Amino acid sequence: MGRVLAACVRKGAAFHHAGMNRIQRTLVEEGFRNGYIKSISSTPTLAAGLNLPPARRVIIRDYLRYSGGEGMRPIPVREYRQMAGRAGRPHLDPYGEAILIAKAEYAVNNLHEEYVEAPDEDVRSRCGEPGVLTAHILSLVATGYARSRDELMTFLEKTLYAYQHTGKKALNRTLDDALAFLINAEMLTDLSGMLHATEYGDLTSRLYIDPRSAEIITTASGKKENSPILPCCSCSA
Numbered sequence: 599m600g601r602v603l604a605a606c607v608r609k610g611a612a613f614h615h616a617g618m619n620r621i622q623r624t625l626v627e628e629g630f631r632n633g634y635i636k637s638i639s640s641t642p643t644l645a646a647g648l649n650l651p652p653a654r655r656v657i658i659r660d661y662l663r664y665s666g667g668e669g670m671r672p673i674p675v676r677e678y679r680q681m682a683g684r685a686g687r688p689h690l691d692p693y694g695e696a697i698l699i700a701k702a703e704y705a706v707n708n709l710h711e712e713y714v715e716a717p718d719e720d721v722r723s724r725c726g727e728p729g730v731l732t733a734h735i736l737s738l739v740a741t742g743y744a745r746s747r748d749e750l751m752t753f754l755e756k757t758l759y760a761y762q763h764t765g766k767k768a769l770n771r772t773l774d775d776a777l778a779f780l781i782n783a784e785m786l787t788d789l790s791g792m793l794h795a796t797e798y799g800d801l802t803s804r805l806y807i808d809p810r811s812a813e814i815i816t817t818a819s820g821k822k823e824n825s826p827i828l829p830c831c832s833c834s835a
Contacts, residue, residue: 607635614640645681652687655695661709676721678713725759725772732776732809736785740795740803747777747793783813 603622606612612626612635629635631651638644658681662670678698686694698713700706724730738744744753751773754760760769777793780786785799795803802812 610634610636612638614638614644616641616643642677642681645677645684650684652691652694653684654686654691654693655697656682656685657697657699658682659699661698661713672712674719675713675716676718679718721758723757723759723762725754725757726763729808729810731772732779733803733806735773735776736780736795736799736803736809739786739793740800745792745794747773747791750777750793780809783809785809785812 599618600622603612603618603626607626607629612629614623614626618626626635626638627648627650630638644650658678661673661678663673665671682696682698685696686692698709700709725734735744735750738750738753744750751770754769754773755766763769777786777788780799781788783799784796785802787794787796798812798816799809802809807815
């Protein structure tokens with residue numbers, strides 16, 4: 599991948615995605631910032647808030663994305679606007695152009711209504727989803743940000759999820775379910791009320807793997823009993 603990237607950069611182009619290592623991503627970002635790279639082909643990683651100068655033109659090639667169990671689904675309006683917003687910036691660039699490519703002529707009017715004219719969706723917390731919450735809790739403990747159930751609860755009470763789902767009883771139950779899963783999966787240990795990440799849990803967190811997916815992988819591979827190391831085929835770590 600590094601050789602392909604170098605060949606692209608020689609021509610003033612580059613690509614950017616989460617599978618690249620940190621040095622490669624940094625070089626692409628700095629090259630674009632300094633004007634050496636004129637065009638970047640990217641996954642939505644560049645729309646996630648990187649501090650880059652505005653592009654003159656943003657081309658959004660695909661507005662459908664695969665979703666497990668559902669097939670190809672339209673991306674949210676918020677995501678379209680986040681990507682389109684890379685074109686131009688007030689006080690920095692007087693002009694910006696965003697292009698959304700329709701796959702057929704009949705789709706042009708629908709896309710204009712569904713994305714250009716449509717209001718943004720409401721922002722809803724996803725922490726109610728078991729996989730999301732367990733990943734966050736594991737990360738909080740593995741990084742040392744929280745060392746006890748009370749500290750985790752204090753953190754959760756300040757989140758958007760708690761604001762949108764009032765009721766401390768429900769929040770307590772959600773936290774207890776997530777902790778029970780992580781402890782039973784041997785990703786966390788509870789020693790006299792103090793939570794610690796195991797080697798297995800720390801690795802799962804560092805590789806940004808959904809803890810529930812990690813359990814499926816290790817159980818299916820038969821390595822759960824003998825080793826805390828996760829089989830990993832494609833992640834950059």
